[in-house]
Amino acid sequence: KQEVTQIPAALSVPEGENLVLNCSFTDSAIYNLQWFRQDPGKGLTSLLLIQSSQREQTSGRLNASLDKSSGRSTLYIAASQPGDSATYLCAVKETSGSRLTFGEGTQLTVNP
Amino acid sequence: DGGITQSPKYLFRKEGQNVTLSCEQNLNHDAMYWYRQDPGQGLRLIYYSQIVNDFQKGDIAEGYSVSREKKESFPLTVTSAQKNPTAFYLCASRTAGSTDTQYFGPGTRLTVL
Numbered sequence: 001k002q003e004v005t006q007i008p009a010a011l012s013v014p015e016g017e018n019l020v021l022n023c024s025f026t027d028s029a030i031y032n033l034q035w036f037r038q039d040p041g042k043g044l045t046s047l048l049l050i051q052s053s054q055r056e057q058t059s060g061r062l063n064a065s066l067d068k069s070s071g072r073s074t075l076y077i078a079a080s081q082p083g084d085s086a087t088y089l090c091a092v093k094e095t096s097g098s099r100l101t102f103g104e105g106t107q108l109t110v111n112p
Numbered sequence: 113d114g115g116i117t118q119s120p121k122y123l124f125r126k127e128g129q130n131v132t133l134s135c136e137q138n139l140n141h142d143a144m145y146w147y148r149q150d151p152g153q154g155l156r157l158i159y160y161s162q163i164v165n166d167f168q169k170g171d172i173a174e175g176y177s178v179s180r181e182k183k184e185s186f187p188l189t190v191t192s193a194q195k196n197p198t199a200f201y202l203c204a205s206r207t208a209g210s211t212d213t214q215y216f217g218p219g220t221r222l223t224v225l
Contacts, residue, residue, distance in 0.1 A: 004154070006154075009152075031212075032212060034213060034214075036216075041200075041219070041221070042218060042219065043116075043202055043216035043217050043218045043219050044155075044202065044204075044214075044216040045216070046213045046214070046215070049212070049213050089154060089155070091155075093212070099145075099157055099160065099170065100145075100155075100157075100214060102147075102154035102155040102156075103154050104152065104153050104154040105152075105153075105154055
């Protein structure tokens with residue numbers, strides 16, 4: 001059974017710092033991996049989706065990488081801002097079927 | 113305005129009652145999902161449906177039931193058999209294709225009194 005782990009569980013940084021969030025998964029037979037953002041009491045917003053054949057995806061200050069063989073993905077946030085404060089979740093889609101398996105998330109706080 | 117709507121935003125239930133959470137989408141998506149989120153945890157899949165009149169159990173289906181009579185609608189009933197229903201419930205839908213991303217509704221917070 002696929003298991004997804006995110007480290008750290010919580011992170012607090014001063015504004016302007018570059019930071020890395022980590023995601024690991026146990027079964028490398030994935031179809032794609034997504035990073036989501038969740039604000040308190042809200043639904044999830046998709047940030048980046050990396051197909052299994054890709055190594056990275058970029059959107060603005062966000063860059064996500066995927067190393068399928070080692071079962072790892074990182075989300076890099078450049079020049080963090082207080083508006084980046086949220087919980088970030090990664091999820092993998094398995095090759096067979098259409099379900100996503102989520103990690104527990106990293107709660108990020110960016111202090112002004 | 114396309115998207116996914118969930119209602120109500122907050123729901124209170126007495127023990128022993130069944131309640132139904134609504135999820136509607138106008139994105140013309142075929143697949144729809146229900147997740148449960150507990151504090152400090154990720155999302156766990158309750159049920160999903162890839163097509164009208166068909167649905168499959170997820171990881172934590174016990175105590176829940178769903179129907180998919182229309183493409184746009186995927187209601188979730190939390191029955192009295194669900195031992196610990198207090199949680200945040202999220203509905204999502206997906207389009208097949210190259211992007212293959214899931215779009216989420218705003219969620220319903222259910223509290224058992």
